[in-house]
Amino acid sequence: MKAAPDWLARSVDKLRGAAAQPVAAATQRPMAQRLKATLRRGPEALSPHVLRRLMDDLQAAASEQLSEVEAAKHAQSVMGWYASATDAQKADLWLLMCEEFGPDAQRIQAVRLQLEQARNPGEMTQAEIDLRKVLVSARTRLLQRFSVPEGGMRFLIDMRAELLKLPKSDKRFVALDAELEHLFANWFDVAFLELRKLTWDSPASLLEKLIQYEAVHDIRSWADLKNRVDSDRRCYGFFHPKMPNEPLIFVEVALVEQMSAAIAPLLDEHGARADLSKASTAIFYSISNTQNGLRGVSFGNSLIKRVVDDLLSEFPKLRSFATLSPIPGLRQWLLKHGDVVTAQWTPKQHTAVAQALGVTAPVQIAQLVQAGGDVQQWAETHVLRKALMACAAHYLAKGMDQGRPLDPVARFHLGNGARVERINWAADLSSKGLKQSLGLMVNYLYDLKRLDKHRDSLAQGKVPVSAEVDAWRKGW
Numbered sequence: 001m002k003a004a005p006d007w008l009a010r011s012v013d014k015l016r017g018a019a020a021q022p023v024a025a026a027t028q029r030p031m032a033q034r035l036k037a038t039l040r041r042g043p044e045a046l047s048p049h050v051l052r053r054l055m056d057d058l059q060a061a062a063s064e065q066l067s068e069v070e071a072a073k074h075a076q077s078v079m080g081w082y083a084s085a086t087d088a089q090k091a092d093l094w095l096l097m098c099e100e101f102g103p104d105a106q107r108i109q110a111v112r113l114q115l116e117q118a119r120n121p122g123e124m125t126q127a128e129i130d131l132r133k134v135l136v137s138a139r140t141r142l143l144q145r146f147s148v149p150e151g152g153m154r155f156l157i158d159m160r161a162e163l164l165k166l167p168k169s170d171k172r173f174v175a176l177d178a179e180l181e182h183l184f185a186n187w188f189d190v191a192f193l194e195l196r197k198l199t200w201d202s203p204a205s206l207l208e209k210l211i212q213y214e215a216v217h218d219i220r221s222w223a224d225l226k227n228r229v230d231s232d233r234r235c236y237g238f239f240h241p242k243m244p245n246e247p248l249i250f251v252e253v254a255l256v257e258q259m260s261a262a263i264a265p266l267l268d269e270h271g272a273r274a275d276l277s278k279a280s281t282a283i284f285y286s287i288s289n290t291q292n293g294l295r296g297v298s299f300g301n302s303l304i305k306r307v308v309d310d311l312l313s314e315f316p317k318l319r320s321f322a323t324l325s326p327i328p329g330l331r332q333w334l335l336k337h338g339d340v341v342t343a344q345w346t347p348k349q350h351t352a353v354a355q356a357l358g359v360t361a362p363v364q365i366a367q368l369v370q371a372g373g374d375v376q377q378w379a380e381t382h383v384l385r386k387a388l389m390a391c392a393a394h395y396l397a398k399g400m401d402q403g404r405p406l407d408p409v410a411r412f413h414l415g416n417g418a419r420v421e422r423i424n425w426a427a428d429l430s431s432k433g434l435k436q437s438l439g440l441m442v443n444y445l446y447d448l449k450r451l452d453k454h455r456d457s458l459a460q461g462k463v464p465v466s467a468e469v470d471a472w473r474k475g476w
Helices: 006-020 031-036 048-062 068-082 087-100 105-116 121-135 138-146 152-164 174-187 204-213 222-228 300-314 330-337 347-357 365-377 383-398 408-415 431-437 451-459 467-474
Strands: 194-197 233-239 249-256 281-289 320-323 419-424 441-445
Touching: 031 048, 031 087, 048 068, 048 087, 048 138, 068 087, 068 138, 068 152, 087 138, 087 152, 087 174, 105 121, 138 152, 138 174, 152 174, 194 300, 204 222, 222 233, 233 300, 249 300, 281 300, 300 320, 330 365, 330 383, 330 431, 347 365, 347 383, 365 383, 365 431, 383 419, 383 467, 408 419, 408 441, 408 451, 419 467
Parallel strands: 281 320
Antiparallel strands: 194 233, 233 249, 249 281, 320 441, 419 441
């Protein structure tokens, strides 16, 4: 076939330029119309011809008449196409899945009527069975078929990660996202996951994944990584059979004699190893989810429980299980809402803080936050240190939205039954730690006998905190 002249190719590129960007919902025709059309219109990414070809593969992949093996071949064909598709072209595929593979409304209505008219337990049972069947849409079967071939699960997770990047105002793909989240919740149930201990002897390709996915404290080098999996450390990850070399979530643990108050000693590559015979405390100092596409699928709680069981079997003398956690939302919350805290200060407190800052009372929270870059120099009795500790205690104990802690790390650990045990001053002096929380970190304590009690307390809108943290909140 003779190549098109350069001028023609350039003209086509200009006409297609708009298609390289995601297509706004307002400019699109319904997929049913586009599949019957002859020509592409406006900024539509894919021509009707390409849409029909994709539709054929999708229908075959979802077909109840084809075996999983045969259907998976069609799914692989779509996956191959997807690998080189533009964002706008991918959006067209998602629209096909949403608009053309939904549940059969007429069949659902008929079965609902059958359920309403059931006159005895037998008819009721049959109607319930039929309803379950019709609620399994063609889209459900389609996504299940994508999970069969090698790389299929990875494809689905990455596709959902792309969906989650879209603006929340774009509602076109909500059904597809919800379907994926529902399937993932079943496929990645903790009963199907393997807990694996990661050591320096683990495959290099797997250790590289730890460096890649570490989300709390960056792993700076192989020496840094070796320190984190050394003899006085433990690292555990959850794995799925379909992704045996991809940790879904992993936790790094330090075995120490007492609750850690700063992150630097734990990350010090040249620090002395802990004496495991004296270790009484396990510190969870980093927990990283690795797959954005699995957002909403929770296995962190089960990971911690399984890790605690494994640690106790190896070190029965362990008595405490706690975290050393960042407070990533603290600084931004203070700048936006911290005046709620300063409004509760007494005139004497305002005067003391104002004198330390060299400003006029009453103090604005932004003035205190701005001074927070000098936290290393503030002694334990320094009034500004006391003021910031009180602010942090208020944020952790009272910062709630619709019954859930505002801080994402607090939300995770408190939701798992931990309590806010201690706030640590100048605990993370990295640029990230100072930017997020003015250097403060927090210990969440997992008291194994009170996990349910703490969860119940949180469900009632009360954050479980230690007496020390509560004292900081109430006065300084």
